[in-house]
Amino acid sequence: MGSGYSKMKKKAKLMQAQMEQFKEEMKQLQVTGQAGNGLVKILMNGEKELLEVSIQPDCVDKEDIEGLQDLIIEAFNDAMGKVNEQSSNGPELF
Numbered sequence: 001m002g003s004g005y006s007k008m009k010k011k012a013k014l015m016q017a018q019m020e021q022f023k024e025e026m027k028q029l030q031v032t033g034q035a036g037n038g039l040v041k042i043l044m045n046g047e048k049e050l051l052e053v054s055i056q057p058d059c060v061d062k063e064d065i066e067g068l069q070d071l072i073i074e075a076f077n078d079a080m081g082k083v084n085e086q087s088s089n090g091p092e093l094f
Contacts, residue, residue, distance in 0.1 A: 029086055033079025040071040044079040046086060
């Protein structure tokens with residue numbers, strides 16, 4: 001086992017450390033997705049866990065529950081897109 005193996009082993013350890021650091025950064029990441037010009041906001045962490053839902057009273061209409069549901073879905077998808085964008089900026093492994 002020559003120096004080539006030793007270099008590969010060091011590189012693997014470095015990649016593992018970079019991945020662990022990236023995972024920790026994603027745990028700490030928080031993004032806000034919103035819809036309806038901020039009427040509905042979703043707070044999500046980098047592990048795609050929903051942390052908070054904020055709904056402005058202005059958009060609560062008993063006659064239009066479907067509209068509110070659509071805003072919640074749109075805000076959730078916005079937050080998810082932001083998390084996915086951040087996670088795609090992970091360490092360059094190869």
